[in-house]
Amino acid sequence: MSRWVSAxxxxxxxxxxxxxxxxxxxxxxxxxxxxxxxxxxxxxEEDANLKPKEYAFNPLQANxxxxxxxxxFRKHSYKAAAGRFREATNWNPNLAxxxxxxxxxxxxxxxxxxxxxxxxxYLELQxxxxxxxxxxxxxAGLH
Numbered sequence: 001m002s003r004w005v006s007a008x009x010x011x012x013x014x015x016x017x018x019x020x021x022x023x024x025x026x027x028x029x030x031x032x033x034x035x036x037x038x039x040x041x042x043x044x045e046e047d048a049n050l051k052p053k054e055y056a057f058n059p060l061q062a063n064x065x066x067x068x069x070x071x072x073f074r075k076h077s078y079k080a081a082a083g084r085f086r087e088a089t090n091w092n093p094n095l096a097x098x099x100x101x102x103x104x105x106x107x108x109x110x111x112x113x114x115x116x117x118x119x120x121x122y123l124e125l126q127x128x129x130x131x132x133x134x135x136x137x138x139x140a141g142l143h
Contacts, residue, residue, distance in 0.1 A: 053090075058092065059095070063088070065087040066101065069081045069084030069088060070101065072084060082105035085101045085102035085118075089121075099121045100118070100119070100135070102114075103135075103138075112142045116139055122135060123135055
């Protein structure tokens with residue numbers, strides 16, 4: 001049996017050079033070249049919620065946000081109300097009632113700076129309003 005094993009080993013060793021000659025020769029590899037440098041660009045934002053919201057004049061949306069904000073204010077949810085009033089002012093910056101309500105909501109939240117700014121914008125839009133004197137007093141008291 002050992003004769004057969006040694007004969008197989010010997011014949012396989014003789015067949016190796018013949019197998020190597022049957023395979024096509026590969027061309028020599030060129031020297032390593034550096035790939036051209038590319039400028040990486042940031043991929044587009046995948047989550048639409050992370051993109052900054054763009055506002056255009058939309059009085060219907062502004063009135064909707066104002067009404068929802070009024071409901072939140074009635075339920076004493078001043079943070080949500082202020083957010084809705086601010087959205088209303090983004091949709092229609094000339095909506096005086098939204099600025100007034102935003103000032104009231106921020107005042108309830110004890111955010112004096114934002115309340116003062118909202119009241120000032122309200123007076124800028126409605127300088128002759130019935131409650132203008134009262135709003136001026138509120139602004140003076142918010143210092």
